[in-house]
Every structure is written in C-alpha cells, then in structure tokens.
Amino acid sequence: MTAVAPATPRLVDIDAIRDAAERIRPYAVRTPLLPSPWPGLWLKPENLQAIGAFKIRGAATAISRLDPEVRARGVLAHSSGNHAQAVAFVARAFGIDAHIVIPDNAPERKIRATRDLGATVELVPVAERFSRPLELQAQTGKAMIPPFDHPDIVAGQGTVGLEIVEDFPSTPGADGPVETILVPVSGGGLISGVAAAVAALLPDVKVVGVEPALAGDAAESLRTGRRVAWEPADTARTVADGLRTFSIGELPWQHISTQVHDIVTVSEEEILDATRELALRARLLAEPSGAVSVAAYLHHADRLPGGRTVAVVSGGNIDPALLGRLLTQP
Amino acid sequence: MTAVAPATPRLVDIDAIRDAAERIRPYAVRTPLLPSPWPGLWLKPENLQAIGAFKIRGAATAISRLDPEVRARGVLAHSSGNHAQAVAFVARAFGIDAHIVIPDNAPERKIRATRDLGATVELVPVAERFSRPLELQAQTGKAMIPPFDHPDIVAGQGTVGLEIVEDFPSTPGADGPVETILVPVSGGGLISGVAAAVAALLPDVKVVGVEPALAGDAAESLRTGRRVAWEPADTARTVADGLRTFSIGELPWQHISTQVHDIVTVSEEEILDATRELALRARLLAEPSGAVSVAAYLHHADRLPGGRTVAVVSGGNIDPALLGRLLTQP
Numbered sequence: 261m262t263a264v265a266p267a268t269p270r271l272v273d274i275d276a277i278r279d280a281a282e283r284i285r286p287y288a289v290r291t292p293l294l295p296s297p298w299p300g301l302w303l304k305p306e307n308l309q310a311i312g313a314f315k316i317r318g319a320a321t322a323i324s325r326l327d328p329e330v331r332a333r334g335v336l337a338h339s340s341g342n343h344a345q346a347v348a349f350v351a352r353a354f355g356i357d358a359h360i361v362i363p364d365n366a367p368e369r370k371i372r373a374t375r376d377l378g379a380t381v382e383l384v385p386v387a388e389r390f391s392r393p394l395e396l397q398a399q400t401g402k403a404m405i406p407p408f409d410h411p412d413i414v415a416g417q418g419t420v421g422l423e424i425v426e427d428f429p430s431t432p433g434a435d436g437p438v439e440t441i442l443v444p445v446s447g448g449g450l451i452s453g454v455a456a457a458v459a460a461l462l463p464d465v466k467v468v469g470v471e472p473a474l475a476g477d478a479a480e481s482l483r484t485g486r487r488v489a490w491e492p493a494d495t496a497r498t499v500a501d502g503l504r505t506f507s508i509g510e511l512p513w514q515h516i517s518t519q520v521h522d523i524v525t526v527s528e529e530e531i532l533d534a535t536r537e538l539a540l541r542a543r544l545l546a547e548p549s550g551a552v553s554v555a556a557y558l559h560h561a562d563r564l565p566g567g568r569t570v571a572v573v574s575g576g577n578i579d580p581a582l583l584g585r586l587l588t589q590p
Numbered sequence: 591m592t593a594v595a596p597a598t599p600r601l602v603d604i605d606a607i608r609d610a611a612e613r614i615r616p617y618a619v620r621t622p623l624l625p626s627p628w629p630g631l632w633l634k635p636e637n638l639q640a641i642g643a644f645k646i647r648g649a650a651t652a653i654s655r656l657d658p659e660v661r662a663r664g665v666l667a668h669s670s671g672n673h674a675q676a677v678a679f680v681a682r683a684f685g686i687d688a689h690i691v692i693p694d695n696a697p698e699r700k701i702r703a704t705r706d707l708g709a710t711v712e713l714v715p716v717a718e719r720f721s722r723p724l725e726l727q728a729q730t731g732k733a734m735i736p737p738f739d740h741p742d743i744v745a746g747q748g749t750v751g752l753e754i755v756e757d758f759p760s761t762p763g764a765d766g767p768v769e770t771i772l773v774p775v776s777g778g779g780l781i782s783g784v785a786a787a788v789a790a791l792l793p794d795v796k797v798v799g800v801e802p803a804l805a806g807d808a809a810e811s812l813r814t815g816r817r818v819a820w821e822p823a824d825t826a827r828t829v830a831d832g833l834r835t836f837s838i839g840e841l842p843w844q845h846i847s848t849q850v851h852d853i854v855t856v857s858e859e860e861i862l863d864a865t866r867e868l869a870l871r872a873r874l875l876a877e878p879s880g881a882v883s884v885a886a887y888l889h890h891a892d893r894l895p896g897g898r899t900v901a902v903v904s905g906g907n908i909d910p911a912l913l914g915r916l917l918t919q920p
Contacts, residue, residue, distance in 0.1 A: 285760070285762075286762055289622050289624055289625070289761075290622060292619050292620060292621060292622055294619055294640075295619070305638070308624055308635070310624075310762065312873050432616055539910075540910055543637050543638065543642050543875040543906035544638075544875070545869060545873040545875060576873035577873075580869075580870055580917050581917075583869075583917055584918035585918075587910050587913055587917065588910075588914035
C-alpha cells in the first residue's frame, strides 16, 4: 500500500458559480447594489432575500444539485439560524421534506420561523446537535445540506460576488470599478464564494473579511497561517449570533488562505452602531451579524484597502426588541 | 375671437416613460421585486432609493430634460418632504444649485436631510409656501421642478411601472403574470405613471390606488367623477405625512380617471400595522405613506381585484421614534 496525502479540497471555480447563478434564480432575489449615505460605499443587501439572508443561495444550489431520487427522500440540516430557514424554504419550494435539528437553547423566534416554513423541527440538547443529524441521515437516507463546508454551498454563496462584479458598473454613483469588497465571516462559505468569483473575474479587487473581535478565529487563522478553532463559550459572547461559529471550514480555509486579502475585527459597540446607522440612514434592517461589514467601513477605514467599496449586508433577522432599543436610545 | 375650450393635458405615453428610464439610470436604483411573507404579494421597495423614496425618479427625469443653459442657473422646488430631498440630490449630482422652499412647520429632521444634500433651504410661513417659489422663479430665472403635476414627473415615476412589467416574470415565486398593482396616492404622480406604463404594456393588469381614509380626496374624486379638493386641515390628520396633499393634480387626474381601476382607503391603525409588519416580517423600513399599499392588501383583500399582486412601497423616511414605538409595543 502507498501512503496517501490528505486530500486538499479543490477550490470552487467560476463555472460552478455561474451554474449556481442559473440554479438559484427561481428562489433567490438578485439583490441590487445600493448607494449608501457614506461616500465611497455601496451596499449589497442580502437581508432582502425571502428568508432574510444570503443562505438561500447555497441551500438552493445544493438542493437543486441533488440527484432527483435522493432529493425526493427529503433533506436534513442542523442550524440554529438562517441556514435552517434557507433549507426549509427551498425544500418547500421543491415540495420535499426538510428535517431540521436545532439546539434546544435556540431563540423561540428562530424555531418558529423554521416551523412556519413547513419544516419538521427537532430540538436536541446542544451536545447532540452534530451527532443527531448523522444518526438521522443513516436512518432515513435523507441528504444532509451542510451550512458552509461544501463546494455547492460555496458556489451558491459565490453568486453574491458574481452579481457584485456584474452589477457594479451600472449602479448609481459608480464612477469607476469596485476596488474592495467587505464580507462577514463565520464558517467562511460566503467569503469563499465571493473571493472565488472575484479572483476569476476581477483579480485586482481586494476581498476583506470582517468578524467580531469576540469571534476572531478567522482573523487569527489568516494571521498565523493555520486554521484555528476558538472555544464555543468564547465566540458565544458576541451579539452577532450568526457569526459565533468557532472555526471556518476546511474548504473555506483553502479559499480564505489564498484568495482573501485580509480579515479585520470589529467591537460589539461598533457592530451595534452600524446596525443602528443602517436602519436610520440607509433604511436597511440588518441583524448585527449582517452589519459587521459596515462597522468595519465606519470605524476602521484605516485598516481597509480603500477605494470604491461594497459591503455585503448578509442578513436581517434581528431580534425586534433589540432593534427597538437601538432606535429609541439616544 | 373664438372661444377656446380649456386644454386637457395630454396623457404621458410609454415612449416618454422609456426615455425617462434611460435618463434616471445614473441616479435611481432599479429596485428589485421582492417576494413577501404574504402569499400572492410581491413588494417594489422604493424606500431603497438613495433618498428613501421614488421621488428621485421624477426629479431626475425633469432636471435631465431641462435645457442645459436653463439648468445651469439651478432649480427651485417647494416641498416639506421627499420631493425636496429628491430635487436636492439630483441637483447635486448635476453640479447645480437647488433652492428649496419649505414651510416653517416642517419636521426639523426633514429640513436637515435636505440641507445635508447641499440645497439652499428657505423656511417660509405656511401661507407663503406656494407664492414664495413663484416669486423666486421670477427673480432668479431658476426652473421650478414641480412635485407631481407635470409630464416629466409622471414619466419619471412611470419607470416604477415599467420595471414591474419587465421584472415580474423573472422574480422568485412568480408563477404567472402580475394581475394587480397597488400604489399609494397623494398628488397622483406615481400612480399616473404606473397606470400609463401598464395601460400600454399589460392593459389587463389592474392598477389600484390606496390612500388614508383621512386624506381620501382621490377616492372621492374617482367615485364622483370629478376632481375634488379636501381641506388641508383635514388631510393633515393622517400619520401618512407624505399623502396629505389635498388634491390630485390636473394631469394625474386625466390618468387616474381613465387608467386606474379603483382607489381604496385604509385606516390609521391599518397603516401603522402594515408599517410594523413590513419591518418585522419583510425587513423593510417603510414610512406610513409608503405602507398604505400593503395595508390595503393585509386588511382589505375583499375590496381588491386579487390575483398576483405587487404593492409599491413608495418611501422609507419614517420618524425613528415612531418606528421604535411600533417595534417595541406589544
């Protein structure tokens, strides 16, 4: 027997992203690029998707690429957030079952939103949130739709980058090419797809990840050159509940380590300030996780490459009580 | 001498709207059609325009059509609301002066927003809000940009209808043609343009106006077959401050009386409920005036033609304190 080196995942290429763009069309909105109140910044508002987040792109790509016989058995996912709603939404559109495993400490609001989309929701103790879906997969033969570490997911999220490249030249106020794209980072599926699209089409554009300082595992990984994991108890401290993933995925790491210019971190106050400013000045309802890109632009311009910049506002599923407080406090 | 019948304004046609679509491209966002949380309803979110309202379309059309020598002298407008910001925004983009006359009882927030766009703001007693601009026009030779009663304004706002017709077939979830379009009515510029576009391109589609019952002059006009004016003191009672105009314009009346299927009215509670629902469920920040179309869909489906429906959400410049209250109240 010959020793086999561990396989390095193959990078997602532009053909896969273009294929995804065709596949997602019946489900995902082609969100516009919006001029913002801040000179030099445009916004890509993924909070306008039907489920309020970009996750619908990856879910639609992955589910549409399943073998029809496999797909007919339904799909599985585990998530306490926007991925759950994305899988439920797309499964309903395909007329198949979605079985979603959610940790029993997830907010009631998110559980209800997933149920309202017709999914079977199974609440499990946090310790079983990864093992239970695998058990279900073995028992039911349902396909697992992973949240980020899969080429179909990366290709689907990459349509965000493809659209930015295609649409920027004709967006109001654009007086030249896009130079920097700011992308929230959690598991890394979104930034990987965006970076893959940009690397193929406009390689001079700098893709910069943004994450909360309290969940800064991706920034540390890029700085140290190896994929590190943080303690879940640590990443759980940030208000940006969509960015609490404690490590980026293996495939995303391949993209991030080769195609991403930098990853910067923002403070909790900066995240809340950006969330409030987006509502008050740009009339966009973002969740804190979706506003980190704008937080970097507003508070850390010195750490960014500069030039004409697009910030991806990745989602809008904010707790209404938090939003109300942000809008009424002085 | 021969008696001359009063001239009936010529209806705006589809060629003028197509011309406007080209002219507004550097200034106005082509807003997407969004699937909504309510089955059968899609949203046209004009609150996403840079100034937070559709008014930028008419202003850009009118200013771009001015003779360049006239335009170089600057423009005039009177408004206490979104039209003021639209004229200021487009004038700045053209590098010309905007002189905006605003009644001195207008909210400080709106005055500041117009000043922030670089316009010269002149506050006048309410009684002088129409006479002072005419005086200025005579003195300065600046062109007046009217808020609704002008073919360029109607053509510009008509691009909303053109985009709905063009984009509906490819919008997520659309399983057939659009059948009804709901449009907020104030001076009537927006609904006139939408009705003109639809009458030319998809004459089976029913365009329905919506206004607050407290400012129901357009509904009464359509019902009685003659353009009526309400007392400003009466229309001022509605929370929908963009729809307090006490009479539709003469040109809009020609469109409304021939191309609009119906005008329905909604209550103040229905308007506030729709504003809240748009924020909580569709993640759209609408001002009450912009939410009346959705209020009709949610509360008066029985009075609407039905079928696949688009509601134009015409603006998003809501008072933050009001929004905060709507989000935090039970």
